[in-house]
Amino acid sequence: MALYRKYRPATFAEVVGQEHVTDPLCTALDTGRISHAYLFSGPRGCGKTSSARILARSLNCVEGPTSTPCGTCASCASLAPGGGGNLDVIELDAASHGGVDDTRELRDRAFYAPAESRYRVFIVDEAHMVTTAGFNALLKIVEEPPAHLIFVFATTEPEKVLPTIRSRTHHYPFRLLPPATMRGLLGDICAQEHVPVDEAVYPLVIRAGGGSPRDSLSVLDQLLAGAGSDGVTYTRAVALLGVTDVALIDDAIDALSAGDGAALFRTVDRVMEAGHDPRRFAVDLLERLRDLILMQAVPDATERGLVAAPADLLDRMRDQAARLGPATLTRCAELLHAGLGEMRGATAPRLLLEVVCSRMVLPAADTSDAATLQRLERLERQVASGVVSAPAAGAAEPGQASAGAPPEPA
Incomplete structure (x- = not known):
């Protein structure tokens, strides 16, 4: 049954x-x-x-x-x-x-x-x-x-x-169940079924169920039916549900924080080689950006239940939120959201995903206010880390004469 x-x-x-x-x-x-x-x-x-x-x-x-x-x-x-x-x-x-x-x-x-x-x-x-x-x-x-x-x-x-x-x-x-309540329900049922389930599997089931107890139990039922002697493992759950491996999401976030376009495109290539749907990768990456935005805006987001993830993943996410500024996170999330709309019904979703990735790592090619804020934020972080030296006090800006210097002859 x-x-x-x-x-x-x-x-x-x-x-x-x-x-x-x-x-x-x-x-x-x-x-x-x-x-x-x-x-x-x-x-x-x-x-x-x-x-x-x-x-x-x-x-x-x-x-x-x-x-x-x-x-x-x-x-x-x-x-x-x-x-x-x-x-x-x-x-x-x-x-x-x-x-x-x-x-x-x-x-x-x-x-x-x-x-x-x-x-x-x-x-x-x-x-x-x-x-x-x-x-x-x-x-x-x-x-x-x-x-x-x-x-x-x-x-x-x-x-x-x-x-x-x-x-x-x-x-x-009636309302959808919040993640914390759903986690308790799923945990109780798995205990009654006497099937061990990796802690990292529960967030996947909760997101797949969308807050609906019936839908979440249907997803869990599929995972329990295919469980081996070691229970429901994270690797098997990822394969059955078609979600993106968290390692690929981490690599994409690391590439965005470093502004490394080559690393980001290599991650997209690995996504395709693993047989993942590019649309699903974009959705999962957007969900990670959403979590990072919340962790920046609400320091106790995990305690309030706004962000749910295993403890080791939460540590990595805190580090990622510290390395990515709010302007970068917001602009990347907006680009992914717009890109998902363009991918709907597209014949070449990988191509559109790569175009979105190029926009995310190349804010200089965009004249919007969001891109300008991202460039300023990146420059401020480079100055703060000593990668780019700040101009000395009183130094003349490029193209301007120094104070008290004689004018150049005509």
Whole structure:
């Protein structure tokens, strides 16, 4: 069984990172302030449908409505993850059943009393796919439903839900998980699966999942499926996920800090020889620049969870942030971001990547303000390190006569 199904939460206490939603729902259940319609919105894979099932389970528990269903009664057993389902809890996928005929059938079925439970609960997934005519067919029953009926609409795009429907619901927005919370969730699951995972693998999984628990667990599931006797190693994770090896990113950053165009182009050549996608290399390099910018702007970025990486990589990143100035980091990030747009659909992405690299290491070829700031920053660092000697005090600038010197004859 897939990890995201195996570890699907069965109670609100098991829902990770959504306390701003689960706490008010638990309070409402325990105090009996139950609404007839709910709207769960948020990015994909954040627990909207799972929370809707938990809500139905909590409402129909023999000890309920309660925020802590017993888990042993017939209703709890049927609605548990992996359960056989309940006749009184109906899930409708609006992506394929969002037409007016489907919603009219749902409306007609909704008037029947529950067969064996306290409430009839209709969970409408992908609710933004319901047509306007379909929402209009539901409008009257959502506005004035029978006492036994509860609607739960789940959607990734709440603004597309008909405003007259949205205004009659209690709206709970779900959010993506921050890296620190996701790291704890992934670590707990790996411990339960008894599979060792290199610490450097977790940031790769977290970034690949984009903050979605379901997507992150799908990525982790793939890595665990291919794990050997030594567990999930960094090398295997890099190969499976297609991300750029951190050594190549470090070499690119070192070349940028030294202004060494030859070293940077050699790194691009190694990227291609390793079979990496040049677009993915550009994305990974942009993410590193983003981390370095944050480490410069926020000294305790790692403690705040703004930058996540293994301890040895964080030490290297601190050194890189000290060697690269803010003007250089900002301009390189802007060039990479613009280059990624140009690479979309390009037939020669390597060529475009090399053009972007040449722009990053040759600010003198650019007349923009950002390039001027980068040149000034580089000159200041060279003067501070003694590579270039500063002009002596009172020394004349090139092309200017010294003070008190006689003018040259005409």
